[in-house]
Amino acid sequence: MGFGTYARRVRDERLPLSRRHTALRCAVGDYCPLGFNATWAYLAATACPAPDLRRDPAALLRALDVLEESRAVHLEAVDAFAARRRMEKAEGRRTPRARDTAALRGPRWPSAAAPSRLG
8 A cells, every 4th residue: 555545544533543543654654754763753743742643633643744744845856856867868868966866865854844853
């Protein structure tokens, strides 16, 4: 299953809270820009005032919103990189420079605003 399926399950209020929590963990497994543990810790910290994601459905939704926002920014960056690479390939440059791909590698939190604190 994909990220969107897990996100729908997190939002599905008909599901038990434990299954929604598991779906959020699976979504983090699909998209974890800082690594699973650091991403999970960051989401738990941003789900305040109640960072106990196992018992607070509103915190689950806040954490999912933060994760989806970051993922959207990441997907935009990947799309922009792909469009730029298509143009470069048409111009004859077949191999991307290391500095062009550096933004897509390594742990970082892609978002419109940088996180105030990482997990």
